Amino acid sequence: MEFNDLAAFLAVARAGGFRDAARASGVSASGLSVAVRRLEAALGVRLLNRTTRSVAPTEAGQRLIERLTPVLSEMEAALDVLNMFRDTPTGTLRLNVPAGVARVVLPPILADFLKAYPDIVVDVTVEDSFVDVLSAGCDAGIRYDERLEQDMVAIPIGPRLQRFATAASPAYLDARGRPTHPRDLLSHACLRGQFASGAMPVWEFEREGDIVRIEPSGPLRARPGAALDLLINGALAGLGVAHMYEGLLRPHLDSGALEPLLESWWQPFSGPFLYYPGRQNLPTPLRTFVDFIKARNASGQP
Known part of the structure; x- marks a missing residue:
């Protein structure tokens, strides 16, 4: 069997689909599909379960992945020796x-x-x-x-101290008032992030050893990734209060588009x-x- 067919199978299994694997590998999705079918025919066993929405390894496919991964890693390491020259x-x-x-x-x-x-x-x-x-x-x-x-x-990378920041647009605060304590946010419209599982983290504040945790409500919820822009843009549009990494809000705080809230309560983290x-x-x-x-x-x- 062809080594490239094994590599194609591993790329598709890792990416969870032919299109994503094609983008990552530079090989067309149809080419990857042909390679995987050829490999399955040579081995006489199905390696991937295919649906219109996803691709997942079968039990046999998972066993093959577990054995292939270290082998391919060793091959990559062998070729990497050439870097010294x-x-x-x-x-x-x-x-x-x-x-x-x-x-x-x-x-x-x-x-x-x-x-x-x-x-x-x-x-x-x-x-x-x-x-x-x-x-x-x-x-x-x-x-x-x-x-x-x-x-x-593990080695440190980037700033060693970050903070969670809280902010809203001046227009929103002029209309709804400015909170003076974290618990005041319970009466405000809050824009909340979610974990990938759908669970929502509590908002945590800290000052001089006093920790306050709240679970506010509001008109907008979003899961991680690019959805963070939805929360930031919602705050800029006056929909409510945002609470996230300071670095994400810093450009808008510096421009004045967002106003910092409860800054003495912003909780630091490593x-x-x-x-x-x-x-x-x-x-x-x-x-x-x-x-x-x-x-x-x-x-x-x-």
Whole structure:
């Protein structure tokens, strides 16, 4: 059987569909479909369950994925040895990051990194849920400390202190009044985020050791990712109060389009971490990125 057919199957299984796998691999969806069918015919067993909405591995397919992943990783590591003979590192670095990190933390870091290493391509997957980065086909992930995978090496990346900020438009506050205590928000229209599961996190405030947790209500709810823009735009339009990472609201606070609320109650939290497998021989793009982040941390850059 063809090695490319095995690679095609793994790409489709990781992406959860032929179209997404085609975008990631540069091979057409029809080409991937033909390769997977050819592989299934050669093996005499179905590897993927296909519906009009999704593709998922069968039990046999999952077993094959588990055996293929380390083999392909070893092949990639073998080819990566050639990087030592190049003047500059090359290859693809695959990162799995949450939406807030993609919007606030990564942009200045990647701008400097890609200028320093123009032959490296960074492939970023934005995902707020907890994932096994290796099973997801990524080299490393970025998460906050409470979401880190076990048995991984973790190094700080980006600002070491962040805050949750609360804000609303001046027009909304002129009409509804300005809260002076977090519990006042219970009588306001609040724009709330949701976890991927649909659960909604409480809004938490802290001042001088006093912690206040509330569950406000309002006209708009949105799950992570690009939906954060809906909450921000809702606040800009005067629909209600937004509560999220300060970095997401900072441009609008600085412009005056949003007015900060309860700033003395804004709760701080530690910054994110880059985490990756603790194996000895890291792929060259990942090793280069890790060294870059360590040097950046040592220089005091966020």
